[in-house]
């Protein structure tokens with residue numbers, strides 16, 4: 001664990017803890033040690049959904065959070081309700097703590113959960129089942145880093161960060177008031193996109209893919225878009241709607257592309273249609289639906305110079 005993690009205030013209250021339900025799990029389940037894993041999984045899910053359904057969130061609260069996020073316009077009413085249910089199940093399966101006495105409000109928890117669940121709305125919460133903790137900082141924070149130079153000397157320094165996701169470990173997030181957020185930057189979507197990417201143990205911009213997509217097709221399209229984006233950045237192209245941080249590494253390009261897929265789908269579709277199409281297929285969501293398509297759908301990759 002890094003020194004930053006030791007600063008976590010583990011005494012933060014859990015705002016979503018409810019009274020225990022009056023219904024009990026069938027008694028034999030506790031006594032029979034050889035319960036098949038699949039049955040246990042179903043019981044855990046039942047428990048999480050029971051707890052989630054017991055939570056009562058005002059409709060006006062949901063609407064206010066969704067309006068502040070402006071990321072769910074493409075969802076119909078049924079999908080929006082499904083996302084809310086997923087967010088509540090997410091909150092029941094994760095622990096959200098504030099770092100350095102930072103108090104996490106109900107609104108913040110719901111906001112983080114909605115954003116975290118948006119990419120997995122049609123993939124399922126299983127994609128996040130290999131870790132538990134989310135640590136929220138008030139504004140950006142410093143992460144201790146080490147680099148070794150060519151002479152073998154180790155240099156230690158602190159790197160300012162808005163978020164970090166650890167493979168199999170927690171997600172660290174900087175919470176910023178709405179007025180302080182940068183246009184087109186969504187830290188929560190970004191870090192949870194890393195979680196999808198790292199699900200196969202490697203942060204390389206290639207999440208575990210269904211056979212119908214195929215790793216080669218993904219790799220080719222994302223690599224070409226990544227290189228094109230870096231070239232455009234070098235030439236000071238002012239028409240870039242993606243965060244320049246995408247040029248750092250293919251894994252960052254993927255995470256920022258997910259942000260853009262939800263935040264500026266028109267731009268992503270127009271400038272990197274293959275990336276848009278792959279994300280649409282992978283995530284099972286068409287973020288352009290309900291919007292005017294300014295660019296005809298094409299399977300031909302036509303990056304701008």
Ligand SMILES: [Zn+2]
Nearest residue numbers: 190194252255
């Ligand atoms: Zn990143």
